[in-house]
Amino acid sequence: MxxxxxxxxxxxxxxxxxxxxxxxxxxxxxxxxxxxxxxxxxxxxxxxxHAAARMLITRRTNTVGALLPDLYGEFFSELIRGIDLAARSRGLHLLVSSSHDDAEAAAAALRAMQGRVDGLLLMSPHADADFLRQNLPQNLPTVLINTRLSGADYCALSVDNDGGARLMVEHLLSLGRRRIVFIQGPPGNRDATQRELGYRESLASHAPDSPMMMLRGDFSEESGYRAGHQVLAMRPRPDAVFAANDMMAIGCLAALREAGLRIPQDIAVGGFDDVPMARYVTPPLTTIQVHIAELGGQAMALLGEQLDHPDDVRAGSRRRVDAELVVRASSAAPSG
Amino acid sequence: MxxxxxxxxxxxxxxxxxxxxxxxxxxxxxxxxxxxxxxxxxxxxxxxxHAAARMLITRRTNTVGALLPDLYGEFFSELIRGIDLAARSRGLHLLVSSSHDDAEAAAAALRAMQGRVDGLLLMSPHADADFLRQNLPQNLPTVLINTRLSGADYCALSVDNDGGARLMVEHLLSLGRRRIVFIQGPPGNRDATQRELGYRESLASHAPDSPMMMLRGDFSEESGYRAGHQVLAMRPRPDAVFAANDMMAIGCLAALREAGLRIPQDIAVGGFDDVPMARYVTPPLTTIQVHIAELGGQAMALLGEQLDHPDDVRAGSRRRVDAELVVRASSAAPSG
DNA sequence: GGCGCCAACGTAAACGTTTTCATGGCCGAT
DNA sequence: ATCGGCCATGAAAACGTTTACGTTGGCGCC
Structure with missing residues (x-):
């Protein structure tokens, strides 16, 4: 029947x-x-x-697409959760497509979404200006998440890496640390470079006498571990380490502890992301928390606005979601 | 234009x-x-x-829906990843909807997907037989993931909790442990009860003389910590703990270590899930790994079969994805 | 009581595609 | 050379909605 x-x-x-x-x-x-x-x-x-019949005549799909890079772990899940929640509350469906390794795959995914969505949430390392001009349907409302795009052509939303990093540096300075070494992320990674920028700015403005010290890393735990060994070899020894993400901080922590250093007495350690593991390492890791679900929710909200007022095309509008300092024992000795 | x-x-x-x-x-x-x-x-x-026009005439959407419970963390992200990958390789789009707290919300989400999808991947705690009969469009190919449904009306796929638990018990027994205590999950939770079942079966068949010992837990780290204290009070003391999930195992680990016990010499600890954190706690946690992405992929594959051969309706077909033992230092002292 | 207006309702066009069926041309076989 | 058949192509129907427009009836007002 x-x-x-x-x-x-x-x-x-x-x-x-x-x-x-x-x-x-x-x-x-x-x-x-x-x-x-x-x-x-x-x-x-x-x-x-019949949804299709309605779409055909109405020219509205009541669906938004989310294009995400191949992304393991918590970030992705939180992001989707925030997006989904916000979408549902607006009565919108969510079409997702993740795991596109190269630009070509991303373009294909983008093309495949053509006509199936009213708007797009786009987060892709390949999303430079050219790519977008090439592959993005011209009149499709779009919100960019965490892209390295600086042009004013699209709506964009990102986490406040810069501000978060400054929070961390200021925190460490407030503890009296003056020799703060920064462990970098992968070269070219936007989050990493922004965090580094925050470190530089903050140090320059709040403690111009403190030396800027960088160590190479690539966001992996191993690279943090290696950086930890380099820290141990530095003379005079730094009194704080700020890693561009938690996994490196954790690796560094391990290296320092293995060498017999007391944390935070001898050296404080800070990370970025507040991964679930951060509170379970010993000592628990001071880090910067980003409300990722909120990032997704806000992106969806921004997109929703565009959908409701397609004429009122505030293209270049940018927003950022705040980062928050979470102090744990790796930087501040337990009180008492 | x-x-x-x-x-x-x-x-x-x-x-x-x-x-x-x-x-x-x-x-x-x-x-x-x-x-x-x-x-x-x-x-x-x-x-x-124009996708809608094509859908209208073709009566195919080339889209599958994934209905998931409100699910934080890694499991969800891995599952989606597996599903998405498999879907894309079949040229199918993925419409997701998570975070439906109650049965009513789940039903609404289900209704909203009506006609927008060719098939459904359903994972919901509310998905009992009645619910499905009530809310599921009759001829919509559907694959159930990890439901507690025993009826033979639907295709279903789940992780081999039972087998995984047996692997763990047999591993502990092979190390010479004879007093293995099990920390239970939340009552009514399907995964938890199946894991407990595996513990019981395995112990009964391989070491009928060993006592069966249960402690209450609810999957949270705190409950594991509390259970750890109870373990400490038991006389004679167990020589192994098997927690129904990793977070409880980690909490338990902390309690045992705080009390000065050496792990694994004095007492071995095992978990279930292989969360990313498992390898970073001290000592690294022996656990059961489930290939969650594969779970999603297989579910998608099963659904794909149904889509390709709608007539050949092998409804009651069930499948499980294997669980795998990962031995780390919490059960076996580092060799050498 | 007639006129006009408004609200309720019906008719039909339109959306963009696939698919069935008809048509014509070409080629091979007789 | 004619006929049959096949293949490429075109015309048009169909899918299930929404919506512009037309029609009807009732009601108020002159």
């Missing part, structure tokens, strides 16, 4: 399809009584409007 | 819309030469078929 169509409902209720449509969409232009009759008929037949 | 339609392509190429359609879908019934001309025209116009 094929699914009931609007015609079936019309016949069942003894009215025309137009009236059914009217009754089901807000019920204007229809008597309360007729509306009731139609509603009952629809219910009886378990009528569900 | 509105997007190009098939008519525009037809005009541009000097053929009828029918030929364009044929050329673009496999190109059968069309001369190689005309096909080429049409393809070029389409490319020139940046033509992308």
């Amino acid at each position: 094929p699914a009931a169509t609007i015609k079936d409902v019309a016949r069942e209720a003894g009215v025309s399809v137009a009236s059914v449509s009217r009754a089901l969409n807000g019920g204007r232009g229809v008597t309360a009584e007729t509306g009731q009759r139609i509603l009952e008929a629809a219910q009886r037949l378990r009528y569900v409007p | 509105p997007a190009a339609t098939i008519k525009d392509v037809a005009r541009e190429a000097g053929v009828s819309v029918a030929s364009v359609s044929r050329a673009l879908n496999g190109g059968r019934g069309v001369t190689a030469e005309t096909g080429q001309r049409i393809l070029e025209a389409a490319q020139r116009l940046r033509y992308v078929p």
Whole structure:
């Protein structure tokens, strides 16, 4: 038995399809009584409007697409959660596509979403200006998440890496640390470079006499571990380490502890991200927390605005979500 | 400028819309030469078929829906990753909806997907037989993930909790441990009860003389910590703890270490899940790894089969994905 | 009581595609 | 040379909605 169509409902209720449509969409232009009759008929037949037909005529899909890079772990899950929640509260569906390794795959994914979505949430390392101009349908509302794009052509939203890093540096300075070494992330990584920038700025403005010290890293725990060994070899020894992400901080922590250093007495350690593990390492890691779900939610909200007011095209609008300092024992000895 | 339609392509190429359609879908019934001309025209116009129109006539959406419970963390992200990958390789889109707290919300989400998807991947604590009969469109191919459903009406797929737990117990027994205490998960939780079952079975069959010992827990780290204290009070003391998940194992580990016990010499500890943190606690945690992405991928594969052969309705087919023992220092002292 | 207006309702067009069916041309076989 | 058949192509129907427009009826007002 094929699914009931609007015609079936019309016949069942003894009215025309137009009236059914009217009754089901807000019920204007229809008597309360007729509306009731139609509603009952629809219910009886378990009528569900055919989404495709509606999309075709309406030119709205009530769906937004989320294009994400291949992303393991918590960040992705939190982001999706925030997006999904915000989307649902606006009555929008969510079409996701992750794991596109190269620009070509991303472009394909983008093309495949053509016409299936009213708007796009895009987070991709390949999303430079050229790529977008090339692959993005011109009039599709889009919000960029955490892209390295500086042009004013698109709406964008990102985490406040810079501000977060400054928070950390200021925290360490407030503890009296003066020799703060920074462990860098992968070269070219936007988050990493922004965090480094925050470190530089903050140090320059708050403690111009303190030396700037950088060590190479690539966000991996191993690279943090290696950096830890380099820290141990530095003379005079730094009194604080700020790693561009938690995993490196954790690796560094291990190296320092193995060498017999006391943390935080001999050297303080700070990370970035507040991964779940951060509170479980010994000592628990001071870090910068980013409300990732909120990042997703805000991106969705921004997109929602664009959908509601397509004319009012505030393209270049940018927003950032705040980062927050979480102090744990790796920087401040337990009180008492 | 509105997007190009098939008519525009037809005009541009000097053929009828029918030929364009044929050329673009496999190109059968069309001369190689005309096909080429049409393809070029389409490319020139940046033509992308209107998804809705195609759905309407074809009655295929090329989309599958994934309904997931509100799920934080790694499990969700891995599952989605596996699903997405498998879906993409079949040319299917993925419509997700998570975070439905109660059965009503889940039902609403389900209804909203009506007609937008060709098949459904469903993982919901509310998915009992009644719920499904009530809310599931009758002819929609569906694969259940990790549900507590025993009926043979639907395709289902789950992780081998039982087998995984047996692996752990056998491992502990092989180390000579004979007093193995089990920390339970939340009552009513399917995974938890299956893991407990595996513990019971394995102990009964391989070491009938060993006592069965249970402690209450709820999957949280704190509950594991509390259970750890209870372990410390037991006389004679157990020589191994098997927690129903990693977080409890980690909490328990902390309690035991605080009390001065050496792990694994005095007491071995095992968990379940292999969360990323498991390898970073001290000592690294022996645990059972489940390939969650594979769970998602297999579910998608199962669904794909159903989509390809809708007639060949092997409804009750069940599958499980294997669990794997990962031995780390919390159960086996580092060799050498 | 007639006129006009408004609200309720029906008719039909439109959305963009696929697919069935008809048509014509070409080629091979007789 | 004619006929049959096949293949490329085109015309048009169909998918299930929404919506512009037309029609009807009732009602108020002159």
